[in-house]
Amino acid sequence: MAELQMLLEEEIPAGRRALLDSFTNLDRVAEYCESNYVQSPDKHRALEETKNYTTQSLASVAYLINTLANNVLQMLDIQASQ
16 A cells, blocks of 8 residues: 555656656757757767767656656556555
8 A cells, every 4th residue: 555655646746747857858958959050060060969869868758758657557556456
């Protein structure tokens, strides 16, 4: 019961907040990359930097989604076993 309560009150809401924060951060990264590309004299370097930021950002979002999904599945398993 304590595990279910922790998931419902802490883990799942925290995961949701992290995803919402990620949305804001992705928007900032996109704005930075666009501005950097437009202003950069070395377009190739700016594009490579954009690729790196994109890869890191999407990996971070995928990790957050995976963590939240696992917590939701764990919550459902606990509820089903009660």
